[in-house]
Amino acid sequence: MTDIRKQLLAAFEVEHREHLHAIRKALDAAESGAPLDMADVFRRAHSLKGAARAVDLPAVEEVAHQLEALFSRILEGSQSLDPETVVAVRGNLDAIEDLVAEAQHPSGTAAVAAAKARRTPSTEDGAGASDCAPTEAKGAAPDKAEQGSDPGAGTYLRVAAAQVEELAGSMHQLLAELQADEAMSESLRQVELDVRNLRRSWDALQRQFLSGASKAAGGKASTARLRDFDQELKGLFRKLSSLARSHKLSAWATEQAARQLRENIERVSLVSAETVFGTFGHMVREIAREEGRNVHFRTLGLDIQADRQVLQALKDPVMHLLRNAVSHGAEDGPERAAKGKPERTEIVLELTSRNGRLAVSVRDDGRGPDLARIERVAVERGLLQPRAAGDPAPMMDQLLSLVFSPGFSTAGSVDRLSGRGMGLSVVAEAVRRLHGSVLLRPRYPWGTEALLSVPFSAARQPLLLVEAEGRMFGLPTHGVERLLRLNARALESVEGRPAARIDVRGQDVIVPVVALAALTGSPNAPIPIEAGHAKAVLVRHGARHCALAVNAFHDVRTMLVNEVQAIGLGETVSGTVLLEDELPALVLSPELLVEHWVRHEGRLAAGGLGLAEWKPEAEEHGATVLVVDDSITTRTLEKSILEAQGYRVLLSVDGIDALNVLRSGEAMVDLVIADVEMPRMDGFGLLQAIKTDPRLAAVPVILMTSRADPADVRRGLDLGASAYITKQKFDQRELLATIGQLL
Known part of the structure; x- marks a missing residue:
């Protein structure tokens, strides 16, 4: 491959992902009820076609041309962007991604064949279904002489x-x-x-x-x-x-x-996550085809920016989690149908900013973690003591933390893609090298989520400097809940260990009080008491909290954290910093400190000490209400009324959109307020679908509509509506009173 060819393909790699991301984002927004800028979408398809021609990728050029023609017909009004067309457009976007990946790293004809199989529905003006079908051309894949990775290819960074x-x-x-x-x-x-x-x-x-x-x-x-x-x-x-x-x-x-x-x-030095994770869509689709799984893969937040070193370090761990989600999280069609799940397994990769940190979520709506199996394997490996009949099971967070132990696996056999437990220690180690943390937790009503939290920058971190037994330590501030000054006389005793009753986000939690020195090499270190009080740092990991007693608080600084290579420093050390006197101070991971306490104080941890009452994420807010109405004005009005009363509000534009929300498992909906007259699926159709679905039948539904005809009211109540409110007599007090009675 010539140097100019390498440079062109490298530039096209960045450009085509930018266009694909923008078109997908526009389609997502349109499906949520936002206006679609079709002119911009058309322009991007046209630009993509020209760029593909410039790098001599005729198969990509053909798909882009057909998309351009389709968008042109929509702009002219001769074709509508209906759900079937949207599905076909998304398929062709996936095809372009697969074709580009195949051109850069040839692995056979699987991607081209998959791309050729996609079709766009015919249009009223006589354009056939084949108009949007990608065609295989002689330029679809490079010559064999050009196959394989090229270590000489340059790396391009786009800077605003x-x-x-x-x-x-x-x-x-x-x-x-x-x-x-x-x-x-x-x-x-x-x-x-x-x-x-x-x-x-x-x-x-x-x-x-x-x-x-x-x-x-x-x-x-x-x-x-x-x-x-x-x-x-x-x-x-x-x-x-x-x-x-x-x-x-x-x-x-x-x-x-x-x-x-x-x-x-x-x-x-920050780059878009799209530059590192943008190829994962192609990878997930390839694995799903190989495994014979019906998978829908979504990415969210790939426009977020982070240090390139951080993103590169996360690439393999995230890839491993996605492989596991496909191979061992996804279920076969009959198994999903028996559980009342949608036909396709949904796998989501989402990047967000939380508390000044980069949060990476890999989640699916598959089987979910097998807690009983995890406990059995932990007992077999000596990580847990066998429990007698009638003894309570270990806490969920304690069990799930064990899957990150080296070599831990619940898989019955080892295959090419490995089991859900196999390799998670590698994921955890990669995240910890970035001074981050990882959690595995079940999703409700089904599925699994792995949540990685790391700094945006690989080197500099804000640290709380504390002193314990004459030594200085740094604690990353993201894991510090708050600083405490505890009255020594108010400390309680739980099985002979000191604890304090602390208000944690409105909940009264008994938190263990542990001398920081006891977790860093001095097991018998006492809790330092000065003038009848103990200074402590309240740290957290997931829902678990621990108060680390120290001798003094010194400062909060943003410092350069270096890798730690020395042996014998302990599992809680994540790095080192240099202080003014050129002496190193150890940087401790709050998450690893809590995990260390959980593992070594298993009996107390299993009793719930330091654990706030666990609830699914949706229950951290008030009850969740799904508002379904095709009028943006009505949706906005009802949303403002409900949020003012502390409810969490989700919005849908019609019945089909609402059913997708209810069945996706993304949130636990406690009540539905639906209009009757809506496109695609009206309120009566939505109500009937909810009441005939065993998983949703218990969700109360309020119909709110301008149709006050007694026959319509009777029909809604016969279908199972919990209440029927007419908009002509709308009174927010009546609505809130009705919701209060139902919840």
């Missing part, structure tokens, strides 16, 4: 022009401050000369006193010299004071300019 301008401005500001510092150096040199002259005057004055000159003449001369010396000394002090003030201001300005420059450089 505004960021480059900010970087240049910061550099100019720093240079100006450095020039001012040069002027300060000249002033210092002048002060040095003044000091030397003053020293010469003082030496001469000393010789005059010792010369034995006549007392009268010597006295007058001495007085004059002393007066001059005094004036020179005062002048020198004034210069020194002025210089000290100027230097202080210059140092502050230089520090600010350097900090701004560093921040701008760090921002330039």
